[in-house]
Amino acid sequence: MINLENKVFNIYIYIFIFIIVLILNQSAVAQNRIFFNGRDITEEIETLERKGELLIKARDLEEMLDAELKWQSAIKTLEMKSDGVKIKLMADSPYIQIGNKALKTKAGLVLMDGSAFVPLARSIEAFGFLLEFQRGKEELYIFKPETTIDNVCWSEDGNQLKIEMDEITPYRVLKGENEKEIIVEIDKAEIAKGFTDNISNDNFYLKIDNVPDNALLRLTVKSKYPIPFQLDGGVHEEEEGLVLSFLPQIKTISWSDKDMLMVEANGEIFKPDIMYLEEPRRMVIDIPNLMLGDYKLNLPENEWVKDVRVSQFKYDPVTLRIVLELKGEKILQPLSREKEDLLVFKPTVQTEINNLVYSGRKIKFNSTSSLVPDMFLLSEPPRLVINLFNAERGENISDSVEIENDSLIEKIRTARFDQQTVRFVADLKELTGYSWEEEKTNDGYSYTVSFKNKFSSISSKEVDGFQYININLTGNAEYEVKKFNYPHRLVVDIKNAVDNLEDIELPEYGSMIRDIRTSRFDKDGKEVIRLVFELNKYYNHEITKTEQGRRINIALAKDQSFVNPTRKDRIVVDAGHGGFDPGAIGKSGLEEKEVNLAIALHLAQMLRDSGQDVILTRDGDEFISLKQRVSKANKSGAALFVSIHANSFNDPQSSGTETYYSRAKSEKSRKLAEYLQQELETGMDLLGRGVKEENLYVIKYTQMPAVLVETAFLSNPHEESLLSEDMFRKKAARAIYRGIIKYMNTISKGGDNL
C-alpha cells in the first residue's frame, strides 16, 4: 500500500515540478516581440541571434508562410518555396539565393540542435513582406504591403504629378537635398509588377528606393530645374492616389510689335515688386509664387530693353526675378492687369516734380503727369514719407526745405530714392493725421497734403447694457474726453482736425444720445474741434482707443449696474503650451509650443491690422499654467478667447482639424466654434473633424465666449511637415482670423439671436 501510494505521490511531485519549470520558463522568454500581420507571434516561433542578425527556425517560417521546405542533408542545402518565390541557403555560406540573385547576409544558415535557422529579415523580404522596427529595435512588425503604386505620371498640362496607388497609406512629402529634388515617402507600399516609369524625361528623373527596416517606399524626383513644388497646399489626396500640384512657371518673355514687354506664365502671376538699379541701368521685377522653368525669350532689337535675365531669386517665399537691362535713360511702367497670367510693361516718360512749398499746414507740389503718391507715417522721429514713382525732381526742388516757427513741421527733405522714385520726408514735431488731394492744372497736376485729421466715420450701437460710440479719424489724434453736467453731455476735444462732420453720416442717436453737435475754438495757440454728445441720461462711461489714437471708442452705460464694460474689440489669443511644456512632439521633432506661438503671432498681427485689440497670453517661449491663462483673459475684459493648439494621437494616420467649445459656457462659444471650424475646413484643405464639445480648462473657466482650435495633427507625418512651414501657419492664422471676423460681424448685427 505504502509503496503504491509512494509511486503515485512521486508522480504528483514530478508533475508539480514540471509545471513549475514550465511556468518559470515561460516568464523568462520576454525580449524582442515579433508581430506578423499585426498578431504577436513571439511565443509561437523560435528565434536566435547570430552576428547581430535575427534568425528564425526554418520550420516556423515554413508554417508562418504556408511554404514548402526541402532539406538536402547531403549538400546541407535548404530550399523554401512560397507564392512562386524560391529561396536557397547553404550551411557555412552567408549568401541567400533569391530566384537567380544572391544576397549577402551576416549569419547565413545556422544549424543548431538538429534544426535549421535562417536570417529572418532577408528571407521574409524575399517573399514580398515588409519589415518595420519600432521602439528602437524592441518590436519587429512583419506585414504584407497595404498599397501598391501602379503608376506615376504627369497630368496633361504638366502642372501636376500623379502617384496612382490602390489605397492611400500614411505619406509625407519632403524637400530634397536642394530645390531640384523632392521626396515622397509612402508607408507600407510596394511597386506594382508591371510598373513603368512615366516621369523620367529630358528634364526629370525618378528614383524609387525601398527603405529597409522602415517599411516605406521612397520616391525621389530630380530635375534639371528647381521643382516648382510648395509643401504647403501642394499635395492633394484623390481617389486614384496622390496629386502633387506645382506652382505656375514662367512661359514666355517677349517684346511685342506694339513696343510692349509681355511676361506670360502657365498660371496666375501675382503683383510684382519693381525697382530700378544703376550700372548697368536696370529694372528689377520680383514676382511672388512664380517658378523658373523652360521659358521662351523673344527679344528683337528695340529702343528700350537691351537684355533680359531671369532667375529664381528666392524659395521661401518663392520669388522669380526678372532683370531688364535698359537702354540709356529709358523706363517702363506696368499696365493695369487684364489677364491673370500676363504682365505687360509699356515704355513711359518720367514726370517732373516742381514747386514744392509748405504753407498753412499744407505741403503742395506740381507734377507734369498724374501720380499716385505712396504715403506713410513713421515714428521715432515722427515723419511723413511720400514716395513718387517714375518721377524726377525739377530744377527748383532743393534737397531740403527748412521751415521756421511752425508748430507742426521742422523741415522737408527731398531725395532720389532710386533711379525712378522721388522721396519727400517731412520731419514732424509730433505724429499727425494727413490727407491728400489731386487737382488738374493747365500744365499738369497739383497735389496738396494737408496735416489735419478728418473724421472718417462716427458710429454708434447698443449692445447689452451699453451704448458704444466709435469715432474714426484719418490720422492719429490728440484728444480729450470730458463729462459735463446740467445737462449731461460728453465732450470730445480733438486737436489739429478739420470739421468735416457735414460730409459724414452721423449715427442714430439711440437711447442715450439726444443730439450731436460740433464747435471750434483755440486753445494754447492750437485749433481744437469739439464734438458734443448731448445725453438723455448718464450713469458711467469708459474710453478705449486703438490704432495709436486713430479711433476713439466710448462705452456709455445704460443703467446703474455698469461696472467694467466688455471691450468689444479686445481678443485674447492663447498660444498653447510653452517653456518646459513642449506640448505634442512630431516624429521629426517639431514641438507644438513653437507651432502654436507662430500661428498665434500671425493671428495677432492680422487682428491688429484690422483694428482689433489683441492680448497674447504669451509672446515668447515661456511656461504659463492654465490657471494663469484664464486669469489673464478674465482680467482683460476681452470679448473673445481663442486658444491655439496642434493635435496628437497614438496613431500616425489620425489627421485633420477640429475646434472645441465648452457646454459650461453660453451659446456664443458654440457659434464662434462653428464659424472658426468652417473657415479652417475650407481654408486649410485638411480633413474636417468638426466642432466638438469638451470642458477643456481654458475654455471652461474663461468668462467670455471661448474656443480651442486644434489646427492639425503633429503626430501625422504629413501634417507635421505642413505645420513646419510658415506659409501653412499663416494660412491657419488667416482661417482663424476670418472665422473671428465673421463671428463678430454676426454678433454686432445681433444675428442668430445671440
Place this chain on the structure above:
Amino acid sequence: MIEKKYNRKNPSKKRKILVLLRIALITAGVIYLLIFLNGLFTEKEVEIYFSTADAMYLQAEKRELTGEDIYREIAAELSRGPDNKSLRKTIPQEVELIDYQIKDGLLILNYNRALVENHWGGSTGERLTVYSIVNSYTSLENIDQVKILIEGKEIETLAGHMDLTSSFVFNDSLVLQK
C-alpha cells in the same frame, strides 16, 4: 532518483514523516486549485474602452476578468490594448495604477507619472485617454464618477487641455454609435 535511493536506505519512521509531509503538500495544492477554480467561476465580464483608429470615438471590447482585483485588472487591460485591429491603445507606455480608493461611487485612481510624462499630447489624445479610463470604470455598476490623481496629488491637467481638478462621468457622446 535521489528520493528513490533515500527510500531504500530509510524504510522506517522517516519515511512515514515524509509521506505525511507529501500528503500535506498535496492537500495544500488541491485547496489552492479549488480556490483558483472558484475564482474562475466568479469571473466577471467588463467593457474596456479603446480609441477608433481615426481618433474620433471610443469603442468597447468585452474582457473576462478573474474579479480578484477588478480595478487593477481593468488598468492592466487598458494598458494591454485592444484585440480588434481597428482600435488603438489609449494608455502610454509604463503607466501603472499605484492605488485607488472608492468613496460613494467616486473612484479615485492614483497613477504614476508615466501617464503625464509619456503622453503623446493633443486635445484629442488627452480626451481619448481620459475617457477610455473613465468609461471603462464607470461601466462597473458601483462606479459613477472617476477622478485621476498622479502620485497621490491632484493635477491641473494631464496634457495641457483637460481640467483634471474635476471628476468625470461616463461620456456617451464619444462612444461610437452603431
